[in-house]
Amino acid sequence: MNPETREKLSAVSCATLTTALFKRGLRNVFIQNVRPIAAKERNMVGPAFTLRYIPAREDLNPITVFQNPEHPQRAAIEQCPEGHVMVIDSRQDARAASAGDILIRRLMKRGGAGIVTDGGFRDSPTIGTLEIPAYQQRPSSPTNLTLHQAIDFNLPIGCGGVPVFPGDIVVGDGEGVVVIPANIADEIANEAHEMTAFEDFVTEQVMAGQSIIGLYPPTNEQTLADFATWREKNGR
Numbered sequence: 001m002n003p004e005t006r007e008k009l010s011a012v013s014c015a016t017l018t019t020a021l022f023k024r025g026l027r028n029v030f031i032q033n034v035r036p037i038a039a040k041e042r043n044m045v046g047p048a049f050t051l052r053y054i055p056a057r058e059d060l061n062p063i064t065v066f067q068n069p070e071h072p073q074r075a076a077i078e079q080c081p082e083g084h085v086m087v088i089d090s091r092q093d094a095r096a097a098s099a100g101d102i103l104i105r106r107l108m109k110r111g112g113a114g115i116v117t118d119g120g121f122r123d124s125p126t127i128g129t130l131e132i133p134a135y136q137q138r139p140s141s142p143t144n145l146t147l148h149q150a151i152d153f154n155l156p157i158g159c160g161g162v163p164v165f166p167g168d169i170v171v172g173d174g175e176g177v178v179v180i181p182a183n184i185a186d187e188i189a190n191e192a193h194e195m196t197a198f199e200d201f202v203t204e205q206v207m208a209g210q211s212i213i214g215l216y217p218p219t220n221e222q223t224l225a226d227f228a229t230w231r232e233k234n235g236r
Helices: 003-009 012-021 063-067 072-079 101-109 123-128 182-207 221-236
Strands: 044-055 085-089 114-117 135-136 148-153 157-159 162-164 171-172 176-182
Touching: 003 044, 003 182, 012 148, 012 182, 044 072, 044 157, 072 101, 072 148, 085 157, 085 171, 101 123, 101 176, 114 171, 123 135, 123 157, 162 176, 176 182, 182 221
Parallel strands: 044 085, 085 114, 114 135
Antiparallel strands: 044 148, 044 171, 157 162, 171 176
């Protein structure tokens, strides 16, 4: 991933990103019903590495499957590349645990940039204290280990109703998670960076008592002139 793109995406909101993506006709990019377990200082940013669950078939998914070193959940944790975000398709069902704090600690120690599930995690209070960003629908019941089974990883999935392809760029802030197609990530980051500068300018003007008419959107030519002056003054 382009380091400059990562840096820009770490400082823009998911709301701004959805607007930039909407301009390109992409409406289904914000993962539904998924929120951060705990607030972090900076955005979660990284390419997607995916894991898929299906409903468990009891004869194939006893608790002993976790003893298999090639179990897809374990293998995915050990193969997720440094700097990537693990995104888990748990069928939007929080009843079955997608992972617990030990596996997420391992992902963190391996350099994972974050983890997202449209289901739930075990040990959520502990996970929230870790440095790694983590997003879920709601906590899973600690006893519901085998309602779903991990089936494969690093292939296209759906998470919270959003298509996620391996390598797509995943951004999470205090509100939720956006998925950006990899081929347009650089241009979306640049546009969102510019949009954020303008919105910071607008915020200052509104707080100073200015009307939004002609300001937001900038239909008054003077607005753009004032913005240019503000950017130069603030090094933006």
